[in-house]
Amino acid sequence: MAELQLTPPRKERLADKLYGQILEQILNGAFKEGDRLPAENDICSAFSVSRPVVRQALIRLQADGLVYSRRGSGTFVRAVPPSAITRFxxxxxxxxxxxxxxxxxxxxxxxxxxxxxxxxxxxxxxxxxxxxxxxxxxxxxxxxxxxxxxxxxxxxxxxxxxxxxxxxxxxxxxxxxxxxxxxxxxxxxxxxxxxxxxxxxxxxxxxxxxxxxxxxxxxxxxxxxxxxxxxxxxxxxx
Amino acid sequence: MAELQLTPPRKERLADKLYGQILEQILNGAFKEGDRLPAENDICSAFSVSRPVVRQALIRLQADGLVYSRRGSGTFVRAVPPSAITRFxxxxxxxxxxxxxxxxxxxxxxxxxxxxxxxxxxxxxxxxxxxxxxxxxxxxxxxxxxxxxxxxxxxxxxxxxxxxxxxxxxxxxxxxxxxxxxxxxxxxxxxxxxxxxxxxxxxxxxxxxxxxxxxxxxxxxxxxxxxxxxxxxxxxxx
Amino acid sequence: MAELQLTPPRKERLADKLYGQILEQILNGAFKEGDRLPAENDICSAFSVSRPVVRQALIRLQADGLVYSRRGSGTFVRAVPPSAITRFxxxxxxxxxxxxxxxxxxxxxxxxxxxxxxxxxxxxxxxxxxxxxxxxxxxxxxxxxxxxxxxxxxxxxxxxxxxxxxxxxxxxxxxxxxxxxxxxxxxxxxxxxxxxxxxxxxxxxxxxxxxxxxxxxxxxxxxxxxxxxxxxxxxxxx
Amino acid sequence: MAELQLTPPRKERLADKLYGQILEQILNGAFKEGDRLPAENDICSAFSVSRPVVRQALIRLQADGLVYSRRGSGTFVRAVPPSAITRFxxxxxxxxxxxxxxxxxxxxxxxxxxxxxxxxxxxxxxxxxxxxxxxxxxxxxxxxxxxxxxxxxxxxxxxxxxxxxxxxxxxxxxxxxxxxxxxxxxxxxxxxxxxxxxxxxxxxxxxxxxxxxxxxxxxxxxxxxxxxxxxxxxxxxx
The missing domain is CATH 1.20.120.530 (GntR ligand-binding domain-like)
Known part of the structure; x- marks a missing residue:
C-alpha cells in the first residue's frame, strides 16, 4: 500500500493544509483510483495533528468527490484528476x-x-x-x-x-x-x-x-x- | 377605484423607480389589500414608460409577494406591509x-x-x-x-x-x-x-x-x- | 452502559427486524438520549447477522433521526420518542x-x-x-x-x-x-x-x-x- | 392565422378534453412553432366553456412546455412534438x-x-x-x-x-x-x-x-x- 508523505505544518488552518497535501499526492499520482488512504490514526501521527483535524480534511476531500469512505473499511481514492491539470x-x-x-x-x-x-x-x-x-x-x-x-x-x-x-x-x-x-x-x-x-x-x-x-x-x-x-x-x- | 399618483422620472432604471413608487403607495395605504392596480396601459401613460417597463415592475412586485395577478382580470394588492415599517x-x-x-x-x-x-x-x-x-x-x-x-x-x-x-x-x-x-x-x-x-x-x-x-x-x-x-x-x- | 437485548430472527428482512428491535428499546426507555449503542461487532454477534445488515439498520435509524454517529466514536441515541406514543x-x-x-x-x-x-x-x-x-x-x-x-x-x-x-x-x-x-x-x-x-x-x-x-x-x-x-x-x- | 377546430364536449373534465384537442392540433401540424393560439374568449366560444376551463387547459399546455404566454400578447406554440410520435x-x-x-x-x-x-x-x-x-x-x-x-x-x-x-x-x-x-x-x-x-x-x-x-x-x-x-x-x- 502506498504511504502518504506528510510534512507537519507550523501554521493554523491545519485541515486546509492537510487537504492540500493529500490532494497534491492524488494529483501527482502517488495515490491512484481505488487506493486506500492510511488510517486516521496514522495520518494524525504523520501530520502531527489531532483527529478532528484529520476528519475535517477527509470530509472535505469526500465532499469534493476525490475520496469516498466505507463505514468500517476506510477511505479510498475515488478519481484521479487529469494529470494535464498540472499544466494549468x-x-x-x-x-x-x-x-x-x-x-x-x-x-x-x-x-x-x-x-x-x-x-x-x-x-x-x-x-x-x-x-x-x-x-x-x-x-x-x-x-x-x-x-x-x-x-x-x-x-x-x-x-x-x-x-x-x-x-x-x-x-x-x-x-x-x-x-x-x-x-x-x-x-x-x-x-x-x-x-x-x-x-x-x-x-x-x-x-x-x-x-x-x-x-x-x-x-x-x-x-x-x-x-x-x-x-x-x-x-x-x- | 383608487388612482395611482405617478411622477414621470428623468433617469434610468425606470422599472426600479416605478416599483418604488407603487410600493410607496401600498405602504402609505393609498392602495389596500384586494385593491386592483390600474391597467398596464394606464400605468404606461401615467408614468410615461413603455409596457415592458411596467411589466418588469409588476413582475417584481409579484415576486416580492406584494401583488398578485389573475389572468384576464388584472393585478391586485396582496398584503399591506405594516405601517409601523415606516418608522424604521x-x-x-x-x-x-x-x-x-x-x-x-x-x-x-x-x-x-x-x-x-x-x-x-x-x-x-x-x-x-x-x-x-x-x-x-x-x-x-x-x-x-x-x-x-x-x-x-x-x-x-x-x-x-x-x-x-x-x-x-x-x-x-x-x-x-x-x-x-x-x-x-x-x-x-x-x-x-x-x-x-x-x-x-x-x-x-x-x-x-x-x-x-x-x-x-x-x-x-x-x-x-x-x-x-x-x-x-x-x-x-x- | 446499557446493553441491547436482542433476539436472533429466523426470517428475511433482517435489517428491518433489527431496526424494529432497536427502535423498540429506545421507545421503552432502555436506551436514553445520549446513550451509546453497542459496537457494530457486538450487535452482529447479539443479533447473529453480518455487518452489512447491522450497518443498514443503523443507517435507517440515523436517517430517521433517532441516532447519530460520530466517525470513530460510535452511534448515539439522538432523541427518545415520547413514551405516550406507545398508547397509540x-x-x-x-x-x-x-x-x-x-x-x-x-x-x-x-x-x-x-x-x-x-x-x-x-x-x-x-x-x-x-x-x-x-x-x-x-x-x-x-x-x-x-x-x-x-x-x-x-x-x-x-x-x-x-x-x-x-x-x-x-x-x-x-x-x-x-x-x-x-x-x-x-x-x-x-x-x-x-x-x-x-x-x-x-x-x-x-x-x-x-x-x-x-x-x-x-x-x-x-x-x-x-x-x-x-x-x-x-x-x-x- | 390558423383557426382552432373545436368540438364542444358533453362530458366532465372539460379542461382535460380541451387540452387534448389543442394538443392534437399541435401534433398534427395545424399549429406550428411560433403560431399564436386564438384569444381566450374565442376559445371559450368555440369550445362552449367558461374562461376558467380555458385557462386551466392553457396552464397545463404551458406546464407541459408546449406553449408559452407573453403577458398582454397571448399564447404561442413553443415546440411541435415530432410527427413520428404518432406512430407510437x-x-x-x-x-x-x-x-x-x-x-x-x-x-x-x-x-x-x-x-x-x-x-x-x-x-x-x-x-x-x-x-x-x-x-x-x-x-x-x-x-x-x-x-x-x-x-x-x-x-x-x-x-x-x-x-x-x-x-x-x-x-x-x-x-x-x-x-x-x-x-x-x-x-x-x-x-x-x-x-x-x-x-x-x-x-x-x-x-x-x-x-x-x-x-x-x-x-x-x-x-x-x-x-x-x-x-x-x-x-x-x-
Whole structure:
C-alpha cells in the first residue's frame, strides 16, 4: 500500500493544509483510483495533528468527490484528476477552485431561475451573443475563459437583481481561475467533451428563453456539476 | 377605484423607480389589500414608460409577494406591509432589503446544509453562544440586529468554506438593514411573534447539531421566508 | 452502559427486524438520549447477522433521526420518542410510519407547488373547508386523523394531476396511521403544539392562495418535517 | 392565422378534453412553432366553456412546455412534438404520459438520493446489470422499454424504502407507455441521441456508486427532463 508523505505544518488552518497535501499526492499520482488512504490514526501521527483535524480534511476531500469512505473499511481514492491539470494550475490552487463551485451551485442556480422569470428581450439577446462568442472561442481553440465568465455574468444580470451580479464579480478571481482550468482541459479533450460544454450552455439559454425557471436552475446545476467533474475526474468523458 | 399618483422620472432604471413608487403607495395605504392596480396601459401613460417597463415592475412586485395577478382580470394588492415599517425605513429602501432575501435564500440555505455536514464542536459552541445572545437581546427588548447578523455569519463560518463568509459580509449593508426592520417589527409585535423568531433560530441550530443537512437548509429557508413576510405582511402573525 | 437485548430472527428482512428491535428499546426507555449503542461487532454477534445488515439498520435509524454517529466514536441515541406514543401504536409499526414520510416529502411538496400554480377557486374553497374542519376537530379534542388526511388529499387534488391523488390514496394505510399517532400526540400535548399544527396547515393554504409555488412546497416540507419530529421527539415542543 | 377546430364536449373534465384537442392540433401540424393560439374568449366560444376551463387547459399546455404566454400578447406554440410520435401513441395518451413525468420528477429524484445513501453492494450490482441490459437493447435496436422500466425500478429498490417501489409499480402503465414513446423516438433518432440516453443512465449509476445523494438526485432530474423533452420536442437533439 502506498504511504502518504506528510510534512507537519507550523501554521493554523491545519485541515486546509492537510487537504492540500493529500490532494497534491492524488494529483501527482502517488495515490491512484481505488487506493486506500492510511488510517486516521496514522495520518494524525504523520501530520502531527489531532483527529478532528484529520476528519475535517477527509470530509472535505469526500465532499469534493476525490475520496469516498466505507463505514468500517476506510477511505479510498475515488478519481484521479487529469494529470494535464498540472499544466494549468498549482495543486494548492485546486482546493480554492473547487470551493468556488459550492458557492456557485447555490448562487447561479437561483440566478438562472430568476432570469427565466424576469429576463427582458435585451437580456436574452445579450445571452445569445455571449453564448455565440463562447462557441467561437471553443471551436477555434482560443482561450474561452473570459467568454465563459461573461456568459455566466449575463445570467446573473438577467436575474434582475443586481446583488447576484455584485456577488458574482466578488468571486471573479476564483471563478475565472476554475474556468480557465476546466476549459483548458476541454480544449485538450475530445470533440465529444467540447460538444458537451457547448450543449450545456445552450440548454441554460433555451430554458431561460422558454421562461422555465425550474429547468433553468436544473440545467445550471447540471452544468456546474459537470464542469467540476471535468476538473476532478479525467476518466469521465465527456 | 383608487388612482395611482405617478411622477414621470428623468433617469434610468425606470422599472426600479416605478416599483418604488407603487410600493410607496401600498405602504402609505393609498392602495389596500384586494385593491386592483390600474391597467398596464394606464400605468404606461401615467408614468410615461413603455409596457415592458411596467411589466418588469409588476413582475417584481409579484415576486416580492406584494401583488398578485389573475389572468384576464388584472393585478391586485396582496398584503399591506405594516405601517409601523415606516418608522424604521424609507420605502425606497424596502426594495433593496427584499432583494437581499433572494440572494440569502440561495446562499444561506447552502451554507446551513454544509455547516450541518462539517461543523466542528467549536463552530457549534459559537453558534449556541450567538443564539443565546440573540435570545437575550430580543427578550430584553434591546436592538438585536447585530446579534442576528452575527448568528447568520456563524452559520456561514461553520460551512467550512470561507467564500460563504466573504459573500455574506459583502452583503452586510443590505442584510443588516433588513434585519433591523424585521427585528424592530418583532419588538413591536406580539409575544407570539418574538417566540416564533427565537424558535426559528433554534431549529436551525438543532439541525446543525444533529448533522442533518437537509433539515438545516429547510429550516434556514423557512426562517428567511418568514422573516421576509414579517416585513411585507403585517396581518400574518406570528 | 446499557446493553441491547436482542433476539436472533429466523426470517428475511433482517435489517428491518433489527431496526424494529432497536427502535423498540429506545421507545421503552432502555436506551436514553445520549446513550451509546453497542459496537457494530457486538450487535452482529447479539443479533447473529453480518455487518452489512447491522450497518443498514443503523443507517435507517440515523436517517430517521433517532441516532447519530460520530466517525470513530460510535452511534448515539439522538432523541427518545415520547413514551405516550406507545398508547397509540405498536413500536413495530413506527418504522412504517416514518418510512411513509420519506415518500410524502417528495410527493406532497411537488403537489403543493403545482397546486399553487393551477388551483381553481373551487379547489381553494375545498382546501379552506378541509382546513376549517381540521381546526374544529383539534380545538374540540376530537380525533382529527380523517380531517387531516382529507386536507392533504385536497392539496393533491388541487395539483390538477390525478396521479398525485391516486398515489396518495395508495399510501392511505401508512399515512392515516402516522397521522393518527402524530395528532393524538398533539392532543395530549400543550396548547402551543396544537397552535403550531394549525399554523402549519394555514401557511400551506395561504401560499396556495397566493399562487406561490415555491413557498407552498417549502411550507409543506416544513410541516412534514415537524410532524415527523412530533412523532420521534417528545422534547422538542412545539 | 390558423383557426382552432373545436368540438364542444358533453362530458366532465372539460379542461382535460380541451387540452387534448389543442394538443392534437399541435401534433398534427395545424399549429406550428411560433403560431399564436386564438384569444381566450374565442376559445371559450368555440369550445362552449367558461374562461376558467380555458385557462386551466392553457396552464397545463404551458406546464407541459408546449406553449408559452407573453403577458398582454397571448399564447404561442413553443415546440411541435415530432410527427413520428404518432406512430407510437395516440395524441390522447400523450397528456397522460406527460403527467406521469411530474410525479416521477418528485418520486425518482428522492429515491435516487436515498439509493446513493443506502445502497448495498447487491443493489449496485443489480443496477449495473440493469444498465448493461438497457445498453444492449438500445445498441442492438431492440425495444428497450422493459429494460428501462427495470433500471428505474432498481433505483427505487436501492432506496431501501419499499414504498418507493410500490408507488413506482402503481404507475407502471403510464411510465411504461411514456418510456415506450421516448425510447422508440430514440431508436429512430441519431446516434448522438442514443448516446445521450445511455450517458444519462450511466451518470445516475455513478453517483449512486459514489454515494453522492445530491448528484444522484440531480442526474435523475436531468434525465427525466431530457426524456420528457425528447417526447415534446423533435428539434432539440440529442
Amino acid at each position: 494550475v498549482l495543486p494548492s490552487n485546486v482546493a480554492g477552485y473547487l470551493k468556488s463551485f459550492e458557492v456557485r451551485f447555490a448562487l447561479e442556480a437561483a440566478a438562472a431561475s430568476l432570469a427565466a422569470e424576469r429576463r427582458s428581450s435585451q437580456n436574452l439577446h445579450n445571452l445569445d451573443e455571449a453564448n455565440e462568442l463562447l462557441r467561437e472561442k471553443i471551436m477555434n481553440g482560443q482561450s474561452p475563459s473570459e467568454a465563459d465568465f461573461n456568459f455566466h455574468r449575463e445570467v446573473a444580470v438577467a436575474s434582475g437583481n443586481d446583488l447576484f451580479v455584485s456577488l458574482f464579480e466578488h468571486l471573479r478571481g476564483e471563478i475565472s481561475g476554475s474556468m480557465g482550468v476546466a476549459l483548458n482541459l476541454t480544449k485538450l479533450g475530445s470533440d465529444e467533451r467540447r460538444i458537451a460544454v457547448l450543449r450545456e450552455h445552450q440548454q441554460i439559454v433555451e430554458a431561460i428563453r422558454a421562461r422555465n425557471g425550474e429547468h433553468a436552475a436544473l440545467y445550471m446545476r447540471y452544468h456546474l456539476v459537470r464542469a467540476r467533474e471535468r476538473i476532478t475526474d479525467a476518466q469521465r468523458d465527456p | 425605513v424609507l420605502p425606497s429602501n424596502v426594495a433593496g432589503y427584499l432583494k437581499s432575501f433572494e440572494v440569502r435564500f440561495a446562499l444561506e440555505a447552502a451554507a446551513a446544509s454544509l455547516a450541518a455536514e462539517r461543523r466542528s464542536s467549536q463552530n457549534l459552541h459559537n453558534l449556541d453562544e450567538a443564539n443565546e445572545l440573540l435570545r437575550e437581546k430580543i427578550m430584553n427588548g434591546q436592538s438585536p440586529s447585530e446579534a442576528d447578523f452575527n448568528f447568520h455569519r456563524e452559520v456561514a463560518v461553520a460551512s467550512g468554506n470561507d467564500l460563504f463568509v466573504s459573500l455574506f459580509e459583502h452583503l452586510r449593508g443590505e442584510i443588516s438593514g433588513s434585519m433591523g426592520v424585521a427585528l424592530n417589527l418583532t419588538k413591536l409585535g406580539s409575544d407570539e411573534r418574538r417566540i416564533a423568531v427565537l424558535r426559528e433560530h433554534q431549529q436551525i441550530v438543532e439541525a446543525i447539531r444533529a448533522r442533518n443537512g437537509e433539515h438545516a437548509a429547510l429550516y434556514m429557508r423557512y426562517h428567511l421566508v418568514r422573516a421576509r413576510e414579517r416585513i411585507t405582511d403585517a396581518q400574518r402573525d406570528p | 401504536v405498536l413500536p413495530s409499526n413506527v418504522a412504517g410510519y416514518l418510512k411513509s414520510f420519506e415518500v410524502r416529502f417528495a410527493l406532497e411538496a411537488a403537489a403543493a407547488s403545482l397546486a399553487a400554480e393551477r388551483r381553481s377557486s373551487q379547489n381553494l374553497h375545498n382546501l379552506d373547508e378541509a382546513n376549517e374542519l381540521l381546526r374544529e376537530k383539534i380545538m374540540n379534542g376530537q380525533s382529527p386523523s380523517e380531517a387531516d388526511f382529507n386536507f392533504h388529499r385536497e392539496v393533491a387534488v388541487a395539483s390538477g394531476n390525478d396521479l398525485f391523488v391516486s398515489l396518495f390514496e395508495h399510501l392511505r394505510g401508512e399515512i392515516s396511521g402516522s397521522m393518527g399517532v402524530a395528532l393524538n400526540l398533539t392532543k395530549l400535548g400543550s396548547d402551543e403544539r396544537r397552535i403550531a399544527v394549525l399554523r402549519e396547515h394555514q401557511q400551506i393554504v395561504e401560499a396556495i392562495r397566493a399562487r406561490n409555488g415555491e413557498h407552498a412546497a417549502l411550507y409543506m416540507r416544513y410541516h412534514l418535517v415537524r410532524a415527523r419530529e412530533r412523532i420521534t421527539d417528545a422534547q422538542r415542543d412545539p | 401513441v395516440l395524441p390522447s395518451n400523450v397528456a397522460g404520459y406527460l403527467k406521469s413525468f411530474e410525479v416521477r420528477f418528485a418520486l425518482e429524484a428522492a429515491a435516487a438520493s436515498l439509493a446513493a445513501e443506502r445502497r448495498s453492494s447487491q443493489n449496485l450490482h443489480n443496477l449495473d446489470e440493469a444498465n448493461e441490459l438497457l445498453r444492449e437493447k438500445i445498441m442492438n435496436g431492440q425495444s428497450p422499454s422493459e429494460a428501462d422500466f427495470n433500471f428505474h425500478r432498481e433505483v427505487a429498490v436501492a432506496s431501501g424504502n419499499d414504498l418507493f417501489v410500490s408507488l413506482f409499480e402503481h404507475l407502471r402503465g403510464e411510465i411504461s407507455g411514456s418510456m415506450g414513446v421516448a425510447l422508440n423516438l430514440t431508436k429512430l433518432g441519431s446516434d448522438e441521441r442514443r448516446i445521450a440516453v445511455l450517458r444519462e443512465h450511466q451518470q445516475i449509476v455513478e453517483a449512486i456508486r459514489a454515494r453522492n445523494g445530491e448528484h444522484a438526485a440531480l442526474y435523475m432530474r436531468y434525465h427525466l427532463v431530457r426524456a420528457r423533452e425528447r417526447i415534446t420536442d423533435a428539434q432539440r437533439d440529442p
